[in-house]
Amino acid sequence: YSQSATVSVDAKHISLSNLFNTIERQSEFLFTYVNADVENVYVDVKIKNRNVGSVLSEVLKGTNLAYSINDRNINIYKVSSVNQSKIRKITGKVSDSNGDAIIGANVVVKGTTNGTITDIDGNFSIEVLSSDVLLISYIGFLSQEIKVGDNSVFNTTLKEDALGLDEVVVVGFGTQKKANLTGAVSSVSVQEMGKRQVGQTSLALQGLVPGVAVTQRSGQPGADGGTISIRGKTTLGNNDALILVDGVEMGLNNIDASMIESISVLKDAASAAIYGSRAANGVILVTTKRAEADKFSVSYNAYVGQQSVIDSPNKVDAIDHMLLTNIAYTNTGKSPLYSDSYIQSYMTNMLTDRDQYPNTDWLSETMTNNGLMQNHFLTLSGGSKRIRTVANFGYFDQNGIIENSNFKRYTFRMNTDMDISEKFSARIDAHLALTKRLSPSRDDAFSWANRIPANQAGVLSNGQWGEGWNGDNPIAFTRDGGLRKVDNPSATLNFSLTYKPTDWLTVQGIYSPNYWETHNTAFSKMVQTYKYDGTPAYASPQMSTLNDQSDRNLRNLLTGSVTFDKTFGVHGVKAMVGYQQEDFRNDGHRGYREKFVFPDYPVLSAGGEENQKAYGWASEWALQSYFGRINYDFNDKYLFEANVRYDGSSKFATGNKWGVFPSFSAGWRVSEEPFWNKIKPVVDNFKVRASWGQLGNQNIGDNYPFSSDLNLGLQYIFNNQVASGAGITALANKLITWETTSVTDIGVDFTLLGKLNITADYFYKVTDDILLNLDVPLIIGMTAPAQNAGKVENRGWDLGISYADRIGDFNYRMALNISDVRNKVLDLKGVNETGLTVNREGEEMNSLYALEAIGYIQPEDYDANGAYLHATQYGNFSVGDIKYKDQLTVDTDGDGIPDAGDGVINTSDRVIIGGTIPRYTFGLSMSGEYKGVDLSVLLQGVGKANGYLYGQGIQPFYQGGTVQEQHKDYWTEDNRNAKFPRLAFNETNNTQHSSFWMKNAAYVRLKNIQLGYSIPKKIINKASISNLRFYISADNLFTLENFWDGFDVEAPVGNGGYYPQMKSLSFGVDVRF
Amino acid sequence: CDDYLNRMPLNNPSDETFLSNETEMKMALTACYSDLWLNFSVMPFMLTFDYLTDIGYERDVSALQALGQGAGDATNKVIVDYWKGFYNGISKCNNLIQNMDRGRANVNAATYAQIKAEARFLRALYYSYLIELYGDVPLVTEVLSLNNSKMARTPKSAVVDFILKELTEASGDMVETNNPVSGHASKGAALAIKARVALYNERWADAISASSAVMAMEGTQYALESNYSKLFRNEGEASKEVIFSVQYMVGTQVHTLYRLFGSRNASAFTNKKPAYQLADSWECVDGLPIDKSPLFNPKDPFKNRDPRLGYTLAVPGSEFLGFQFETHGDSIQCWNYLTNKRVNNLEATHAYATFTGLCWRKYANVENRLASNQCDMNPIIIRYAEVLLTYAEAKIKAGQIDASVYEAINKVRNRPSVNMPPVTTTDPTELFYAVCRERKYEFAGEGLRLFDIRRWKIAEDVMNEPLLGRMKKAYPDKAPRIDKFANAYYEGIPIASQGESADFKMRVVDRRIFNAERDYLWPIPYIERQTNPELVQNPNYE
Structure with a gap:
């Protein structure tokens, strides 16, 4: 910077301190000096567009002062007259531009491990030589370097880092200054992440990163994480981003958000290419907190919260159910199910005899658990100069809203850094986690509670379980139907050894074994239900069964790399080569027994000997890669990067195993050019970036798609004995090989007025040779293999804007991110599968494929003789039913273009009615702080999306079920614009998949609002507490949407029978000693 | 360095050397049989077809119900699953038949021939269902790969030729002994299926010769079961009348027929209901239809009737699964024979008790009462009575009416537990x-x-009628009209119209639509036509 920045000053007899202020105003330079040194020194200056170095040389000539420039820091010091080699003690105070002390700032002697941190008052003392340079740094502030010289008191002001240009961002196998990034990389600050009181860390990313869409489809404890998709869906199979925690693949939900130091999201191919084989869906790099030298700290944070369901269907009561059922029966020409006299006696008797005349609110009687959650997190951090350790303990406990629904997570992480010698250093990290998920053995509680009519008994007055729906009673089986326990212990170790023979060469080796087990015990307990007279009705299930399954998984990751990093004048060169291999093996077994005489002992040996079964399995895969990267920058202005990765996968046959994935990117920091100077005061920073690269994907469920092998599970019974059979049930595909995604990205980063940061990217991705289990002719009689089947494109943009400023004591920050992606299937080898969500050439992936609803059938649609005037529909359709469009499928004039309907509504009339991929995902965060009180708000939403519900979730009387209050707005002659069609029982016309059941799923949600108060330091310091903050926080408090009543707008496409999403209110405390 | 990346399956052996010895061939044959477990919602496939006809009603809102209502299309789950299921079986048979030569030297000739014959039998059986349901189908006789799987449909007659030839040849190598619980198909099974396929396709001579060959084994291998109802209970599984049945066994493979057929009182669901019209089909014991017989009493309509009515259906007034079965709306209590107590009668009060006033009795076995999802009675694919009636029908159609025709029909009518008067018309x-x-x-x-x-072309008549249930509090005061096919028509009997109470009118349980221009065949599954453009759709489906 100092090479390019110029200043102009014209002043006579100006004090040095005024001169420095003038220069500071014109540039990004920041002067540090000891006031006493420059007092009473006045100079005459007349310069125009001169390099600051030459200016200083001139004005300081003849004084006893000298200067040193380090990037934007200029240090003015007295020319020493004392012995430079004498060690002495200096003191100082570090404060921010308000004059408030900065606690915990790092003060180190540059180039050594000699360092300290500032105390509660911002003071420090350290032993130095006069020739030393002090490096003072603190997160969020620009670092400063000060020559020691003769001074012994150093009162320093740190300037806040509004631009964040010096911020170091974690990228693949290394770090990069944000200013020098050439790819599309977003980083998330810990402060932002930490706001959300969510058990699953994946949710904490929601709404924070442009281009990253996090969707939460369930509220079940332990299963309520979000699916993260980065810039849309590139493949038809697994679209999950690769998540690496300190370089090791790990589920994001396995770590507590409090452990995280930073998160980087690598969005384009150029940034992600170094992870080649599995980075096609983007990469999320998580860096955990590490300890600092000579600093001991203990911190504890905790919250307690309560969750409640966001939305739940409002079902009709018993009497309404019967009345409406009769309407639905008679509407379809059937005789009424309930006689008038029966309904009359029901009304009378239900007040006194709830057993025979029940009126059960199935949902509220099923959702009886308290939804409480609590989280505790303790960090101990400390170390000497040579060895530094941080240890974290986390405990999270979350109750569901149905009985026996709970999630617990215990985490322990210890990160140790060792400086073995000057050249050797090591890192040893250990991460242990145990998650325990508990749920009723049956996972269909909501499905049933949504479906069962109120006139079925749930709990009888004597405490016995009522019949429910033919024995399916969600109240009973959530409380008494046995448990499913999923225990997931895991251990991840990370050994890394770094050899740095010189300051420009680094050799690193890392070995990371990751071992985890899954214990899945599902005890399905017989639940006896009773008729109203106390006699046994149904038992469901009819016998108790236990499946006890254990899986052992080991993944080994070995990485070696050599990095070269050197600056030759204005040429910065960085080069890296590396090798990586990864292998995975799973071994598992399962035992089964049935008929448990003692149901309180759900262990295998307590079950009956008859029909006991044992199963076992194993599988493995391996990956091998060679990779390299070159970075070149000219004068920090022109930036260039190239990556290449050569990947091999065991999932492909010999000859098809290897793929090459290159990438290139370049950046130009236009604002560093001399011609930019004029607009520099407005646009302080401006960079354009472009990248292109390719990524591979081998992620298919089948580990051996090339191998034709025998299925040994095909039994039959001969002579009342089971016989083992074998056959080929899966088609093999020896030709299968890598799927390739090519990504082009163009982006700009700029800063306005030093406060407004804007990052914008446009991208275009094409995925070729997509791995897909394409439908094959069923006459083959075997299941379809994965094939390199087609081509999908994604095009879109990301925009991130942030602004931070202060008004007096009021600090505030705002950040907005918005992104869009449009997806299109280009080629599928012509095969179009059927179903509600389909992949069609020319359309978005997973598009909804159904009939086009065009209102209701009205009386005018029939002629005088009662004949229907339009295309024949399904079953006994009638007035008030959904009317479908007869698509043009018949070519009457022989021009090859269909121009007429075929007069009947059937499969050929289905069309793409909409996509399911959210468009215009956005997040807006605002936070402010005033004298210890802080308030933050996160709004998150989707600008355009389609939601789709069907079945018992929304369709009246689906499969003999019941209706909701909203269904009372049904079609009649007098209510022709009703919300729902006429009531009909067991008729198929209205339950066909159609655009009628699709709803706008766009929304804006108050994702989080949090109010906190930090106790003033003067008070807490007496108790040796350095920081104490209390807060109250609410998640998902409010949503603006227009989706179906009774369901959250993020409801998955389905019948609504899923565990609903939660809102929560929490109270928390952060304390640091 | 590829060694690190060479990872082969750890669970399953490769198929390259498979079928090199007798054990492997038998395992492969077992797999061919396993596709007989094809089912729809845990109901054995061969029993599901009645719910697509005038005699049965599927209460569940399912693909089966939609198909019965005439609302099935090319994506209907039954249509797709059965197509797929039968071809899965055919694929396994093809692999065995095509590749067993590898191990020919290691197996004795008779065993080798028998294994091959059983695989050919199963393949022919799977095809016999495919052609009757879908018409022309691709005739796949060898293992297909992605490259050669785009086959056109083979005319039904050519597939019939193939089936008849295969069964003729296979029958020569199959065991003669009839042991229905062995699970293995015997010579008689091959000939009986051959007779059925020939009859269905009007190959009268083949039908006569094949059924005659089975009838020649009467007394030694086959016989009519004297106790008709025993055939549909577990103790009848090994009856000499059963020619081929699908094997079920608790712990390995079960079905839920008790739950589907049984009554509410007996802790079942009655998902599958017989049409009330069916109950009126059977003759009175004098051999006359109920609209002609003086023995028929409209007030007591199930008295003096062909005993098979009571063996097939649970009718009001009978004992069923341990309870007095009564569906009259006022019968709010009934007798529980299991506890010998009067109990509340769910058949009268439960909203989802049988809608037609009847239940199926066949295959609803009281021993499954406490484990209604764990039934393992072997459902019958073909039994000897069918061979006799196939013989009779083929002889009549071939113009060869003689004493043997009457003997065959009347043997079925005269078995000890049935005892219906003989048919004598000339x-x-x-x-x-x-x-x-x-x-x-x-x-x-x-x-x-x-x-x-379908083959008598009466579907368009019987399927366009509403499917009826009993009057809730009465019986019709006269018999319905019974036609030549024993179908009942309720002219002059009150039928509840829209919104009316069914207390004293016949209840409309379901309304069906049958399009004679379309519904005599199922469509080719939609997805199959997407993956294989060679397949032409059946008329009027798209």
Whole structure:
């Protein structure tokens, strides 16, 4: 910077301190000096567009002062007259531009491990030589370097880092200054992440990163994480981003958000290419907190919260159910199910005899658990100069809203850094986690509670379980139907050894074994239900069964790399080569027994000997890669990067195993050019970036798609004995090989007025040779293999804007991110599968494929003789039913273009009615702080999306079920614009998949609002507490949407029978000693 | 460095050397049989077909119900699953038949021939269902790969030729001994299926010769079961009348027929209901239809009737699964024979008790009461009575009416537990109708009705009628009209119209639509036409 920045000053007899202020105003330079040194020194200056170095040389000539420039820091010091080699003690105070002390700032002697941190008052003392340079740094502030010289008191002001240009961002196998990034990389600050009181860390990313869409489809404890998709869906199979925690693949939900130091999201191919084989869906790099030298700290944070369901269907009561059922029966020409006299006696008797005349609110009687959650997190951090350790303990406990629904997570992480010698250093990290998920053995509680009519008994007055729906009673089986326990212990170790023979060469080796087990015990307990007279009705299930399954998984990751990093004048060169291999093996077994005489002992040996079964399995895969990267920058202005990765996968046959994935990117920091100077005061920073690269994907469920092998599970019974059979049930595909995604990205980063940061990217991705289990002719009689089947494109943009400023004591920050992606299937080898969500050439992936609803059938649609005037529909359709469009499928004039309907509504009339991929995902965060009180708000939403519900979730009387209050707005002659069609029982016309059941799923949600108060330091310091903050926080408090009543707008496409999403209110405390 | 990346399956052996010895061949044959477990919602496939006809009603809102209502299309789950299921079986048979030569030297010739013959039998059986349901189908006789799987449909007659030839040849190598619980198909099974396929496709000579060959084994291997109802209970599984059945066993493979058929009182769901019209089909014991017989009493309509009515259906007033079965709306209590107590009668009060006033009795076995999802009674694919009636029908159609025809029909009517008077008409047309009626009386509930109403072209008549249930508090005061096929028509009997109470009118349980221009065949599954453009759709489906 100092090479390019110029200043102009014209002043006579100006004090040095005024001169420095003038220069500071014109540039990004920041002067540090000891006031006493420059007092009473006045100079005459007349310069125009001169390099600051030459200016200083001139004005300081003849004084006893000298200067040193380090990037934007200029240090003015007295020319020493004392012995430079004498060690002495200096003191100082570090404060921010308000004059408030900065606690915990790092003060180190540059180039050594000699360092300290500032105390509660911002003071420090350290032993130095006069020739030393002090490096003072603190997160969020620009670092400063000060020559020691003769001074012994150093009162320093740190300037806040509004631009964040010096911020170091974690990228693949290394770090990069944000200013020098050439790819599309977003980083998330810990402060932002930490706001959300969510058990699953994946949710904490929601709404924070442009281009990253996090969707939460369930509220079940332990299963309520979000699916993260980065810039849309590139493949038809697994679209999950690769998540690496300190370089090791790990589920994001396995770590507590409090452990995280930073998160980087690598969005384009150029940034992600170094992870080649599995980075096609983007990469999320998580860096955990590490300890600092000579600093001991203990911190504890905790919250307690309560969750409640966001939305739940409002079902009709018993009497309404019967009345409406009769309407639905008679509407379809059937005789009424309930006689008038029966309904009359029901009304009378239900007040006194709830057993025979029940009126059960199935949902509220099923959702009886308290939804409480609590989280505790303790960090101990400390170390000497040579060895530094941080240890974290986390405990999270979350109750569901149905009985026996709970999630617990215990985490322990210890990160140790060792400086073995000057050249050797090591890192040893250990991460242990145990998650325990508990749920009723049956996972269909909501499905049933949504479906069962109120006139079925749930709990009888004597405490016995009522019949429910033919024995399916969600109240009973959530409380008494046995448990499913999923225990997931895991251990991840990370050994890394770094050899740095010189300051420009680094050799690193890392070995990371990751071992985890899954214990899945599902005890399905017989639940006896009773008729109203106390006699046994149904038992469901009819016998108790236990499946006890254990899986052992080991993944080994070995990485070696050599990095070269050197600056030759204005040429910065960085080069890296590396090798990586990864292998995975799973071994598992399962035992089964049935008929448990003692149901309180759900262990295998307590079950009956008859029909006991044992199963076992194993599988493995391996990956091998060679990779390299070159970075070149000219004068920090022109930036260039190239990556290449050569990947091999065991999932492909010999000859098809290897793929090459290159990438290139370049950046130009236009604002560093001399011609930019004029607009520099407005646009302080401006960079354009472009990248292109390719990524591979081998992620298919089948580990051996090339191998034709025998299925040994095909039994039959001969002579009342089971016989083992074998056959080929899966088609093999020896030709299968890598799927390739090519990504082009163009982006700009700029800063306005030093406060407004804007990052914008446009991208275009094409995925070729997509791995897909394409439908094959069923006459083959075997299941379809994965094939390199087609081509999908994604095009879109990301925009991130942030602004931070202060008004007096009021600090505030705002950040907005918005992104869009449009997806299109280009080629599928012509095969179009059927179903509600389909992949069609020319359309978005997973598009909804159904009939086009065009209102209701009205009386005018029939002629005088009662004949229907339009295309024949399904079953006994009638007035008030959904009317479908007869698509043009018949070519009457022989021009090859269909121009007429075929007069009947059937499969050929289905069309793409909409996509399911959210468009215009956005997040807006605002936070402010005033004298210890802080308030933050996160709004998150989707600008355009389609939601789709069907079945018992929304369709009246689906499969003999019941209706909701909203269904009372049904079609009649007098209510022709009703919300729902006429009531009909067991008729198929209205339950066909159609655009009628699709709803706008766009929304804006108050994702989080949090109010906190930090106790003033003067008070807490007496108790040796350095920081104490209390807060109250609410998640998902409010949503603006227009989706179906009774369901959250993020409801998955389905019948609504899923565990609903939660809102929560929490109270928390952060304390640091 | 590829060693690190060479990872082969750890669970399953490669198929390259498979079928090199007897054990492997037997395992492969076992796999061919396993596709007989094809089912729809845990109901054995062969019993599901009656719910697509005038005699049965599927209460669940399912693909089966939609198909019965005439609302099935090319994406209907039954249509897709059965196509796929039968071709899965055919694929396994093809692999065995095509590749077993690898191990020929290691197996004795008779065993080798028998294994091959059984695989050919199963393949022919799977094809026999495919052609009756879908018409022309691709005739796949070898293992297909992605490259050669785009086959066109083979004309049904050519597939029939293939089936008849295969069964003729296979029958020569199959065991003669009839042991239905062995699970293995015998010579008689091959010939019986051959007779059925020939009859369905009007190959009268083949039908006569194949059924005659089975009838020649009467007494040694085959016989009519004297106790008709025993055939549909576990103790009848090994009856000499059963020619081929699908094997079920608790712990390995079960079905839920008790739950599907049984009554509410007996802790079942009655998902599958017989039409009330069916109950009126059976003759009175004098051999006359109920609209003609003086023995018929409208006030007590189930008295003096062909005993097979009571063996096939649970009718009001009978004992069923341990309870007095009574569906009259005022019968709010009934007798529990299991506890010998009067209990509340759910058949009268439960909203989802049978809608038609009847239940299926065949295959609803009281021993499954406490484990209604764990039934393992072997459902019958073909039994000897069918061979006799096939013989009779083929002889009549071939114009060869002689004493053996009467003997075959009357053997079925005269078995000890049935004892119906003999058929004596000499008019060939009347005699044909007598066989048609006899098939309805004899096989109702066993899944054969769909193929009969299709081949006799009466589906368009019977399927466009509303499916009826009993009057909730009465019986019709006269018999309905019974036609030549023993179908009942309720002219002059009150039927509840829209919104009316069904207390004293016949209840409308379901309304069906049958399009004669379309519904005599199922469509080729939609997805199959997407992956294989060579397949032409059946008329009027798209």
